[in-house]
Amino acid sequence: MFSKEEAALLRKEFWTSFGKSFPRKWLLYNTKVKGLSFKFVAERKIALVCFDIETPDEIANLLYYDQLLSLKTLLENELSEVIFDSSFELDNSKQIHRIYVPFEGKFSVYNKNTWRDCYEFFVETMTTFELFYYEYEDIIKNI
Numbered sequence: 001m002f003s004k005e006e007a008a009l010l011r012k013e014f015w016t017s018f019g020k021s022f023p024r025k026w027l028l029y030n031t032k033v034k035g036l037s038f039k040f041v042a043e044r045k046i047a048l049v050c051f052d053i054e055t056p057d058e059i060a061n062l063l064y065y066d067q068l069l070s071l072k073t074l075l076e077n078e079l080s081e082v083i084f085d086s087s088f089e090l091d092n093s094k095q096i097h098r099i100y101v102p103f104e105g106k107f108s109v110y111n112k113n114t115w116r117d118c119y120e121f122f123v124e125t126m127t128t129f130e131l132f133y134y135e136y137e138d139i140i141k142n143i
Contacts, residue, residue, distance in 0.1 A: 002110060007110065010109065010110050011042075011109055014109050015042075017115065017119075018115075018119050018122065022119060022123050026038065026126060026130070027130045027133065032141075033055075033064075034055060035053065035054050035056065035060070035061070035064075036051070036053055036055070036064060036140075037051075037052050037054075038050065038051050038052075038126065038129060038130070038133075039051075039052055040122050040126065041100075042107075043109060044108060044109060044110065045107060045108050046103070046107070047103035047109075047118045047121065048100045048102050049100060049101050049125040049126050049129060050099070050100040051068075051098070051099040051133070052088075052096055052098050053065050053068075053096060053098070053099075054094070054097070061096075061097055063143035064140065064143060065086060065097040067139060067140050067142065067143060068084070068099060068140060069084065071132075071136055071139065071140070074136070075132055078128050078131075079101050079125065079128055081102065081104070082101050083099070083101070085097070085099070085100070088100075101125050101129075103117075103118055103121045105117050105118070
């Protein structure tokens with residue numbers, strides 16, 4: 001087992017290595033809509049690529065989520081593993097709307113031998129998510 005410090009260093013190394021291995025500017029928080037963001041998640045044994053809806057206005061959250069639900073079949077054509085979760089609970093107990101794709105392979109942020117496959121998953125999945133967003137951006141933002 002790792003100490004807290006060792007675990008923190010490994011997590012930092014994971015993200016630093018990802019950035020150096022795949023240097024590119026990702027869309028992430030630059031959706032031009034406050035509260036709509038893409039995220040990479042790598043935790044102890046799970047990795048996800050997410051599109052989170054967490055605007056300060058719950059009505060807006062529902063409307064954005066409904067817009068994305070209307071595009072669900074189109075997104076599933078691009079990312080068949082995509083999951084729509086209308087009440088995802090974050091670690092801080094906050095409920096958000098999350099659309100995400102989980103990494104199905106073996107992964108641990110603490111096992112460097114699993115990082116490369118996860119990085120490739122991140123790049124492929126986020127690129128597909130971003131292209132989808134750019135293609136349907138006007139529809140998604142039209143609430």
